[in-house]
Amino acid sequence: MSVLVMKFGGTSVANLDRIRRAAKRVGVEVAKGHNVIVIVSAMAGRTNELVGWVEETSPLFDAREYDAVVASGENVTAGLMALTLQEMDVPARSWQGWQVPVQTSSSHSAARIEGIPTDNIMAKFAEGMQVAVVAGFQGISPEGRITTLGRGGSDTTAVAFAAAFDAVRCDIYTDVDGVYTTDPRICEKARKLDRIAFEEMLELASLGAKVLQTRSVELAMRYGVRLRVLSSFEEQSDNAGTLVCAEEDIMESNVVAGVAHSRDEAKLTLISVADRPGIAATIFSALSEAGVNVDMIVQNISEEGRTDMTFSCPTNQVARAEQALEKAMADAVLNYRELIADTAVAKISVVGIGMRSHTGVAARMFKALSDEGINIKVITTSEIKISVLVDRKYTELAVQALHDAFELEKAG
Amino acid sequence: MSVLVMKFGGTSVANLDRIRRAAKRVGVEVAKGHNVIVIVSAMAGRTNELVGWVEETSPLFDAREYDAVVASGENVTAGLMALTLQEMDVPARSWQGWQVPVQTSSSHSAARIEGIPTDNIMAKFAEGMQVAVVAGFQGISPEGRITTLGRGGSDTTAVAFAAAFDAVRCDIYTDVDGVYTTDPRICEKARKLDRIAFEEMLELASLGAKVLQTRSVELAMRYGVRLRVLSSFEEQSDNAGTLVCAEEDIMESNVVAGVAHSRDEAKLTLISVADRPGIAATIFSALSEAGVNVDMIVQNISEEGRTDMTFSCPTNQVARAEQALEKAMADAVLNYRELIADTAVAKISVVGIGMRSHTGVAARMFKALSDEGINIKVITTSEIKISVLVDRKYTELAVQALHDAFELEKAG
CATH class of the missing domain: 3.40.1160.10 (Acetylglutamate kinase-like)
Structure with a gap:
């Protein structure tokens, strides 16, 4: 059976x-x-x-x-x-x-x-x-x-x-009829993927591609369940939609599987924070207690006992974050010169399990953005993902440039 | 508790x-x-x-x-x-x-x-x-x-x-705010009853007073549950509504508790049926198999081996009843001269546990109807109920006349 x-x-x-x-x-x-x-x-x-x-x-x-x-x-x-x-x-x-x-x-x-x-x-x-x-x-x-x-x-x-x-x-x-290399509404070259690895899908799901619940992808990965996403509004063949599966079930693939974007991002920077061991814990505990979902975190090199600390969070949590940090300043557990909020940023990410074995992905990404004159504000990386914050007005341009740079319109 | x-x-x-x-x-x-x-x-x-x-x-x-x-x-x-x-x-x-x-x-x-x-x-x-x-x-x-x-x-x-x-x-x-002596929409003298016996409520419920489900009244009677019907749309005192209870909880009561009516009645008469033992069983088995809910049944005295048989059923079952009887005739299990359907009748009933101990209720009922020139077509009685079929156009008149005749506007 x-x-x-x-x-x-x-x-x-x-x-x-x-x-x-x-x-x-x-x-x-x-x-x-x-x-x-x-x-x-x-x-x-x-x-x-x-x-x-x-x-x-x-x-x-x-x-x-x-x-x-x-x-x-x-x-x-x-x-x-x-x-x-x-x-x-x-x-x-x-x-x-x-x-x-x-x-x-x-x-x-x-x-x-x-x-x-x-x-x-x-x-x-x-x-x-x-x-x-x-x-x-x-x-x-x-x-x-x-x-x-x-x-x-x-x-x-x-x-x-x-x-x-x-x-x-x-x-x-x-x-929707499957998982795409990027949002087809902002990049007409977006291509439906026949297969995508669990890990890639997880990164894409958490980056705002709302096709599948993150939890369900995690569960499928843990139990090795072959997940297929497909449209109930179109006639379907046997290999319609996108199969979300284990890495070893994907024979050939592009280094980068997809480009994700999220416009609901804000960047906050604490200028000249008095640096001491545990300062990051102090800052992010205060934010966590205030219910702020911090995403990216970047700390500059410390000079003369002071440093700059930058992080991102959803735009509707900026007020809460500011309040929490000002309170920490007032309570004298934190000392900084200035808090700068930039609420007009977007996060652009490239995701792909191929990054594990291919070098130069970051360089290619940064060059593509630079060629379009897009300034990168923050960078974070994981094993299979590189994310950058850019001015929100460049969202579409950045996505299209990266889609071209990694030739995602061609099957891997 | x-x-x-x-x-x-x-x-x-x-x-x-x-x-x-x-x-x-x-x-x-x-x-x-x-x-x-x-x-x-x-x-x-x-x-x-x-x-x-x-x-x-x-x-x-x-x-x-x-x-x-x-x-x-x-x-x-x-x-x-x-x-x-x-x-x-x-x-x-x-x-x-x-x-x-x-x-x-x-x-x-x-x-x-x-x-x-x-x-x-x-x-x-x-x-x-x-x-x-x-x-x-x-x-x-x-x-x-x-x-x-x-x-x-x-x-x-x-x-x-x-x-x-x-x-x-x-x-x-x-x-609704309780059980009434009759339908207030057709008799303005209708009076809310403070108490009514289970048996009376059962007769009224099955006669079309849609206040309570018949099944629930039967269950309450069997287990001695004191049932109170009251309105959720009015402010309520402690003895609001109508209490449906055992006969012994009702100190004094009118001989007749209420007058019920049902307009959804049809009368069918089989003229000159060949009479023999079991003929009633033959007729009503055929009707039952056809899903006809027969209510009242009257059989005239048999003369020269032939009789007339009258029964009532809901109006929307008349066609089904006619079909069943014609088929029985065709199958030669039944022989009659004519089948007459009168689909413009109403059933009027007086109900009261007091009838058990008081005589003359039927006479008073028939006189009241006769005084209004209302012809009675069929009569059936039970221990606490008398029902008659009359022309449907007399429904309101009959209800009002009986409500007056039994002085139901006065508390018992």
């Missing part, structure tokens, strides 16, 4: 017509001989409506009740999908999280999946059931309360089921 | 404002020292929306999936009600049917409650929880699937909880 997991997001099940279209795709896979586990989200708009009611009722809501209310959206889709499949003469039934059961932690609204017993569903498959439709995004706590995994949790549900059932693949149907 | 059950129907929880008003009433009872079990329906309109989706998806739907989809409406209200109570600093949590668990039969969409273990909720009450909000209308089958009790099932849920928890009372909040 080969199990395939197929996940349909909110726009793919937004109304009865779309549920029918999704069910047809499930039918195609059943015809190929798969037993299919379908993970469904709530119909588009439903979750927002339910969340709105909860927040209006109780601004500081009890997360257990929030979960009980919000999880109902997925239950509706699961039942309707099972009925649609039955109408197509495909033996199917729905499962709610607690019926499987999807065992989670008790962290309501942000629960972690801890176990998925396969016996119930496998027994039904053995009896001739061909499709198990499971309400995504939800589970049951050790106390027997309904939990949810947090927004985008249905991707995580899908990957967790694929891991638990040792599925041949986990297909994530969404409103 | 005294447990009170309060049930709020769909119009009483139609939006967040109304949920707040309902929660305030719960708060009043909590302040009196009760532990309250609140049974909620889906927000008005929600169940119809969900049913519509199911029927559009699959006209001959799998009732198990229907139940899973439709039950989600009550879950939303239960969570929102618990949150509203928490906002008022009343310790509360929601329970879905499977969490209690409300154990039911496997008759999906028409399940019967078979047991309600009280330990979970009682343990929470003992810990200081003051309100348990339970999603009405739903339960769990022995197979672990979600079941629903059928339309109006939330009343039944409420009474079943009141019986299981030995509640002091079961208050049913609805959009």
Whole structure:
């Protein structure tokens, strides 16, 4: 018995017509001989409506009740999908999280999946059931309360089921047809990737390519689940979309897989900080306590006991960051001459596992930006990623220049 | 610990404002020292929306999936009600049917409650929880699937909880302020009853006074649950609404408690049926197999081996009844000269436990109708009820005449 997991997001099940279209795709896979586990989200708009009611009722809501209310959206889709499949003469039934059961932690609204017993569903498959439709995004706590995994949790549900059932693949149907070398809206040469490595996808996901939930990619990497991202709005061939897979499953690839960008970045610089051991810890503890998500950090060489410290964070956290640092100054745990905020920057990153074995990627990147007259404000690197901050007005230009420089329009 | 059950129907929880008003009433009872079990329906309109989706998806739907989809409406209200109570600093949590668990039969969409273990909720009450909000209308089958009790099932849920928890009372909040001597829309002298006996309520419910589900009244009678019907849209005193209770709790009462009417009646007469032993069984088996709900039956005295047989049924079943009888004629299991259908009749009934000990009720009823020139077409009687069929155009006149004749505007 080969199990395939197929996940349909909110726009793919937004109304009865779309549920029918999704069910047809499930039918195609059943015809190929798969037993299919379908993970469904709530119909588009439903979750927002339910969340709105909860927040209006109780601004500081009890997360257990929030979960009980919000999880109902997925239950509706699961039942309707099972009925649609039955109408197509495909033996199917729905499962709610607690019926499987999807065992989670008790962290309501942000629960972690801890176990998925396969016996119930496998027994039904053995009896001739061909499709198990499971309400995504939800589970049951050790106390027997309904939990949810947090927004985008249905991707995580899908990957967790694929891991638990040792599925041949986990297909994530969404409103884009795959993962691109960069955002097609700002670079017309953007090319859909046939394959991308987990590590690359993780960097791209956390850099703002909103195709897949970071958590679900991490989980897929840990359990070696072959993830495929594809569109539910187009006819699909067998190798449609983008396969997110282990590095060794990618025969040849470009050194750089993609160029990501994020406009929601601000750069803050502390000028002439009194330097002493532990000064970085002091600064970033203060920021962390204030709830500031610091991304990039750069420290210049210290001279005469003073240094400059630069970091980036989301633009809407700048005020909070300034407040926290001014308080630290007032409390005399920190001493600096000036705090400069630049809220008009963008982060541009090149990502690729090929960087591990190829040198010169950074030089090529900096030259391409320099050729366009784009000044680099901050640089950080990881093993498979180089990110720079530039003036926000250069976002499109920088992305296009890098896409050209690494010849991403050509397949690797 | 005294447990009170309060049930709020769909119009009483139609939006967040109304949920707040309902929660305030719960708060009043909590302040009196009760532990309250609140049974909620889906927000008005929600169940119809969900049913519509199911029927559009699959006209001959799998009732198990229907139940899973439709039950989600009550879950939303239960969570929102618990949150509203928490906002008022009343310790509360929601329970879905499977969490209690409300154990039911496997008759999906028409399940019967078979047991309600009280330990979970009682343990929470003992810990200081003051309100348990339970999603009405739903339960769990022995197979672990979600079941629903059928339309109006939330009343039944409420009474079943009141019986299981030995509640002091079961208050049913609805959009009317009690049970009336007759329909106030057609008789302005109609008077709200302070008390009514279970048996009378049962007759009135089955006669079309849609205040309470027949099933819930039967259950209340069997377990001696004191049921109170009252409006969620008016300020309430301690003895508001109508108490449905055992006969012995009603000190004094009118001979007749109320006058009911139903316009959805048709009269069919088989003229000159060949009479033989078992002929009634033949006719009514044929009708039953065709799904015709026969109500009143009258057979005239047989003459020369032939008789006339009259019965009534809902107007939309007349065609089906005619078809069934014509087929029986064609199959030679039945022989009659003519089948006459009168689809413009109404049923008028007087109901009262006092009839058991008072004679002359029928005579007084027939005289009142005769005085108005209303011809009686069919009569049937039970221990506490007399029903007649009359021309539909006389419905209002007949109700008003009987209300006057039995002086129902005066308290008993």
